[in-house]
Amino acid sequence: MADLTVRAFQDLIREKYYATDSARGVPATFMWFIEEVGELSTALAENGPGKTPTPEQKANLSEEFADVFAWLCTLANISGVDMSKALEKYTVKGVKDGVKT
Numbered sequence: 001m002a003d004l005t006v007r008a009f010q011d012l013i014r015e016k017y018y019a020t021d022s023a024r025g026v027p028a029t030f031m032w033f034i035e036e037v038g039e040l041s042t043a044l045a046e047n048g049p050g051k052t053p054t055p056e057q058k059a060n061l062s063e064e065f066a067d068v069f070a071w072l073c074t075l076a077n078i079s080g081v082d083m084s085k086a087l088e089k090y091t092v093k094g095v096k097d098g099v100k101t
Contacts, residue, residue: 007084013073022078029078033071040064 004012021029043061047053053061076083 005084006087007082009069010073010076010083013070014077017074018077021074026075026078029071029075033068033075036064036067036071040068 043057043064045051046057047061073083076086
């Protein structure tokens with residue numbers, strides 16, 4: 001599969017989950033997002049300095065990053081935020097030479 005743009009990924013998440021996610025609402029969806037952030041935290045700790053992660057733990061780390069990004073896009077969708085436009089904060093305005101101004 002070719003690399004997805006942020007917009008394409010957000011659209012994919014919208015197409016697959018918008019009806020369910022919008023019915024759940026922002027507060028409950030935010031709780032799911034936070035749960036995924038917690039799982040990412042655990043995966044980061046398992047793969048951290050001084051650790052010897054198993055192949056499964058390495059794969060899980062990647063999956064948890066994907067889950068967090070998917071739930072973030074879900075929150076953006078049901079909140080009416082275009083992530084591509086939001087990310088302009090770091091790519092177009094407010095950042096000079098990689099340093100936030």
